Amino acid sequence: MTAIIRLAWQSLLNRKSTALLTLLTVAISVTLLLGVEKVRTQAKSSFANTISSTDLIVGSRSGQVNLLLYSVFRIGNATNNIGWDSYQAISQHPSVKWAIPISLGDSHRGFRVIGTNHAYFEHYRYGDKQPLTFQQGEAFDRVFETVLGADVAKSLGYQLDDEIIIAHGLSDQAFNRHDNLPFRVVGILAPTGTPVDRSVHVSLAAIEAIHIGWESGAKLGKTADPNNLNSEQLAPKQITAFMLGLKSRIQTFALQRYINTYKKEPLSAIMPGLALHELWGMMSVAEQALLVVSGFVVVAGLLGMLTSLLTSLNERRREMAILRAMGAKPRHVFSLLICEACALVAFGSLLGIGLLYLLLWLGQPLIQNHFGLLINITPLSVYEWRLIGFVQLAGLLVGAIPAIRAYRYSLSDGMTMRM
Incomplete structure (x- = not known):
């Protein structure tokens, strides 16, 4: 068997160009297959780890x-x-233990601004009930102070005591900036791998202050004077949403029903876990479509390998005949072709895995910056190794086709010149 493996290796080296192209075809197929699976599972994990220990969102x-x-x-x-x-x-x-108000609608250089209060830093949890911690500084205490997420500070190069300007709305342009009301950075949060890292946090009073004189996204009146603001002007009037933690989860459904039938204004209360489950259900069709596409790419790669082996087989009929003349039996010729196919798929898979991790390493910061998703570079899961095993098995079956044809070649067929 060792001789067959050595002979298969030498045969591939003699056909370097064809073997290399086949190798790259298999590698790209495996990279796409594993890439789709890893991004899918990591995206789910990133979404699921974004919020924890919150019973209701209103x-x-x-x-x-x-x-x-x-x-x-x-x-x-x-x-x-x-x-x-x-x-x-x-x-x-009576059933509410804590509440976190959230006010959205403004931005800073592409990052969302969140108006909230100290309950956010005290009660918000992510991952496995992990609290928010400060990498530098502390929570805001005055109106025009801000706490930055880790990605905001890193991407824009901010440090403590730097000043930032918040823009009205999600488009940060010169005409909609609150440039007369700069904020001072007093805290930078430790990385969490969640959208918190890409958020600029200010107080609810600050949200009210910067919108004095603004109506429907336009500056129509006199803006606020930071040195002459009173508590009445800074009292919140509206917020975007709020999160609730309950004293007992048994009360969740009762409170949800109470909020959904609230008489003063139409509200919705959702449980994050159920909402995530619905989100995965909506995305399942897209997930299956991506897996099917990546599967077809693998099939195309294996068919390319089959074409290469069959083409080379017609050119190697004399080689097979010489091997038979030197004492090789039909099973040896069969094993030679099988070994070549398995080697191409195995090395192609290894190359594909290496290419996958290279792309993940290069693309991780881009995906996090543009989509807010942290794609962790982790070892292949058991399921992913199974996918590699299926590809290897498929390669074995594909390699069996030219191997069977070579097995049937006779000595005389190989030695006879065809015109």
């Missing part, structure tokens, strides 16, 4: 997926705001 009346996306993942916009009175009434409900 927003204006809308679908639960939409509410989850804009309140937690900073994707999209709310259909409407919530009155501050409604937030206070619900947050003081």
